[in-house]
Amino acid sequence: MFLFRRSDANRTRFRALRELYRSFTEQNGPEARSRRLLRDWLSPEQRAQFDANNYFEVTGSHTGRRYRVQYGTLSNVVELDASGQPAIGWCFVPEHALAAGDVMLAQKIALETDEAAVLALAHRFTPRLPSLPRVVRRAY
Numbered sequence: 001m002f003l004f005r006r007s008d009a010n011r012t013r014f015r016a017l018r019e020l021y022r023s024f025t026e027q028n029g030p031e032a033r034s035r036r037l038l039r040d041w042l043s044p045e046q047r048a049q050f051d052a053n054n055y056f057e058v059t060g061s062h063t064g065r066r067y068r069v070q071y072g073t074l075s076n077v078v079e080l081d082a083s084g085q086p087a088i089g090w091c092f093v094p095e096h097a098l099a100a101g102d103v104m105l106a107q108k109i110a111l112e113t114d115e116a117a118v119l120a121l122a123h124r125f126t127p128r129l130p131s132l133p134r135v136v137r138r139a140y
Contacts, residue, residue, distance in 0.1 A: 034101030041105055058108050060115035067111055073103040077111075078127045092122035 026032065039047055046056035055070040057080070068086070070076040073093060081087040094106050110118045 030099045031101070034099035034105075036101075038101035038105045038108075041108065056108075058111045060111055061113055062115045065115075069104050069107050069111075071100060071104065073098070073100050075125060076104070077107055077122075086127040089125040089127040090119065090122040091125060092118055 039050065042050060042056060046058075050056040055068050058067045058069055059065070060067060066080045066084075067090070068078045068080055070078065075089060075091045077090045077092070078086040079088040079090060092107065092110070093103055098106075
């Protein structure tokens with residue numbers, strides 16, 4: 001166990017040690033590892049899309065429909081229409097709680113290999129379109 005006396009030098013060392021531990025766990029924690037694994041499995045186009053927008057697009061194995069897999073673990077898969085706008089949302093996740101990157105990788109593989117079985121199990125929802133900022137008028 002570390003014993004620190006109350007001095008400015010020891011406080012500085014303790015803060016540096018705490019920052020080193022925080023950065024280590026941040027870079028090697030489950031979220032970071034799952035994100036690295038996901039990036040390894042993405043195609044170069046998908047990786048560029050993921051790095052730029054925090055989502056990537058997948059083509060279904062049976063129908064050829066396009067799906068957008070957004071960063072997250074729940075209600076993060078959206079079927080896109082011909083113009084690239086969200087049409088239908090699909091919610092399907094693994095049985096156990098996993099890091100977001102692992103869930104997204106499972107969703108990618110499922111859609112690319114057995115789209116029909118996945119959609120038969122998935123819950124359908126209406127995706128929310130990005131809202132425009134509301135303008136508030138004041139009456140004077």
